[in-house]
Amino acid sequence: MKAVQVHAHGGIDELRYEETDDPELKAPTDVIVKLRAAAINRLDIGIRSGEIGTEVFFPRIIGSDGAGTVVAMGSAVTNVKLGDNVCLYPLNDCGRCDFCATDREHRCAERRVFGERENGTYAEYVRVPGRNCFSIPSGMSFEEAAAFPLVYVTSWRMLITQAEFRPGEWLLIIGGGGIGTAALHVAASLGTSIILASSNDEKLAKAKLLGAEHGINYRNADLAKEVRRRTGKRGVDVVIDCVGGDGWVKCLAALARGGRLVTCGAIGGAHPATDLRRIFWNNLKVFGAAPGTRAEFRQLQNFFEVSGTKPIIDRVYALQDAAKAQRRMEKGKAFGKLVLRIGD
Numbered sequence: 001m002k003a004v005q006v007h008a009h010g011g012i013d014e015l016r017y018e019e020t021d022d023p024e025l026k027a028p029t030d031v032i033v034k035l036r037a038a039a040i041n042r043l044d045i046g047i048r049s050g051e052i053g054t055e056v057f058f059p060r061i062i063g064s065d066g067a068g069t070v071v072a073m074g075s076a077v078t079n080v081k082l083g084d085n086v087c088l089y090p091l092n093d094c095g096r097c098d099f100c101a102t103d104r105e106h107r108c109a110e111r112r113v114f115g116e117r118e119n120g121t122y123a124e125y126v127r128v129p130g131r132n133c134f135s136i137p138s139g140m141s142f143e144e145a146a147a148f149p150l151v152y153v154t155s156w157r158m159l160i161t162q163a164e165f166r167p168g169e170w171l172l173i174i175g176g177g178g179i180g181t182a183a184l185h186v187a188a189s190l191g192t193s194i195i196l197a198s199s200n201d202e203k204l205a206k207a208k209l210l211g212a213e214h215g216i217n218y219r220n221a222d223l224a225k226e227v228r229r230r231t232g233k234r235g236v237d238v239v240i241d242c243v244g245g246d247g248w249v250k251c252l253a254a255l256a257r258g259g260r261l262v263t264c265g266a267i268g269g270a271h272p273a274t275d276l277r278r279i280f281w282n283n284l285k286v287f288g289a290a291p292g293t294r295a296e297f298r299q300l301q302n303f304f305e306v307s308g309t310k311p312i313i314d315r316v317y318a319l320q321d322a323a324k325a326q327r328r329m330e331k332g333k334a335f336g337k338l339v340l341r342i343g344d
């Protein structure tokens with residue numbers, strides 16, 4: 001099959017589109033999916049560069065998100081049948097520990113995304129556990145079905161599970177990348193007042209079209225002051241922070257009393273100075289969020305079914321142009337998901 005493989009940690013030149021062996025069923029619980037689309041995540045860039053990843057093997061096919069058709073399956077798989085079109089829950093785990101047995105697989109010690117310790121989805125075929133295959137929400141194309149899993153299941157966990165976000169609350173989203181736009185999409189359909197903060201005016205203009213009431217360019221403005229001004233000095237109830245760095249300090253200052261902040265990224269810096277007094281004086285709650293569980297993935301599927309909405313896609317590239325797609329992400333230009341089309 002054709003795949004995009006990484007032969008050594010490094011820059012974008014390490015991505016090679018080439019011929020490699022087809023994956024084979026290994027366990028009776030495995031499924032082989034003929035992929036029709038994959039999506040780019042920032043995590044892929046971290047895995048390629050060597051910034052993320054514990055067990056290294058080369059060459060390695062990266063990519064966590066995918067959608068396609070089941071073409072082979074082990075004898076123990078019961079939730080799908082040959083020919084089913086599926087989207088993939090993008091993480092693997094042990095499936096046996098107490099956490100996995102009780103729908104809390106986000107706490108499993110063996111948890112990892114596809115492409116991290118086994119081959120991923122920048123390929124014509126992938127082997128995955130059958131229990132990672134889910135039906136594609138009605139009316140979604142393969143490209144749309146590959147675009148939502150990782151960023152939407154993460155933003156869902158941030159917004160719904162951790163922050164317990166409620167309609168009518170004020171929401172501040174930092175960053176217009178994959179998770180930020182997914183959070184914007186979900187929150188906008190709940191009926192709420194959203195402020196999106198980004199360093200890019202073009203992204204701010206697009207965010208308004210998708211339901212953000214306010215856009216703030218945090219390069220040119222004091223974010224906390226601007227948020228106070230636009231919320232009648234009150235501050236926001238929830239912050240979704242995908243960036244970290246010094247912006248984190250401004251996020252805490254932008255929260256209303258009793259507000260909640262959920263963090264999932266540190267591309268702006270991992271060691272911001274924090275005034276702890278602000279957290280206890282104002283009764284703030286700070287949460288972390290890794291990608292959600294299969295149970296949350298099912299809630300997300302229902303959300304797409306009931307709302308009839310589709311994930312936000314920035315651009316679609318052919319599989320062999322994965323490097324071009326990653327370059328667009330590295331430049332911070334994408335608003336929404338970058339998707340790879342696979343096959344004809």
Ligand SMILES: [Zn+2]
Nearest residue numbers: 094097100108
């Ligand atoms: Zn486990």
